[in-house]
Amino acid sequence: TAGITQAPTSQILAAGRSMTLRCTQDMRHNAMYWYRQDLGLGLRLIHYSNTAGTTGKGEVPDGYSVSRANTDDFPLTLASAVPSQTSVYFCASSPTAPANYGYTFGSGTRLTVV
């Protein structure tokens, strides 16, 4: 089934450790996005990429980095995790940007930093 695959599904991570959340799409979408969602809050954009080779900062980029080496993959890296990064992380893609098309979201990665 075409769509977005996120890995891992969940993870417990010790504070200070690094981790990369993986996101892969097979729809050949140009634009990809990372959001975080905290309990009781809406989704907040962390980073985005309008096309392979380019990235941009969203609303809450601090403590996170991304890369977009090819169309399909958009990994999110936490260099040194802190407890405030405990959240559910969603990856999304759209055929193009501006976003005059629907986004497709992954199933999320639930990260707990202890």
Place this chain on the structure above:
Amino acid sequence: DAKTTQPTSMDCAEGRAANLPCNHSTISGNEYVYWYRQIHSQGPQYIIHGLKNNETNEMASLIITEDRKSSTLILPHATLRDTAVYYCIVPGFGNEKLTFGTGTRLTIIP
């Protein structure tokens, strides 16, 4: 992004039409209105979007007022599986990114 205002929560009886309102009074002429929903612990799901004409697809209908300052998402025959948080979003013309607010929590009552 144009600011949107939605009720915090709504209930609807199973089998009835669910009408979810959204106010976007600062919308400009070339900005689209998008609707997404998020079922508990899942990723958001695209529902529908429109510019000025009413739109219908297999999931829902979108009614946009003539002045475009508000819209209504209609789920014609709500089922229990439609219980979710519904987000109305106006990303702004030329804006690459969607900004999610807190949405409307719709509960379908058996």
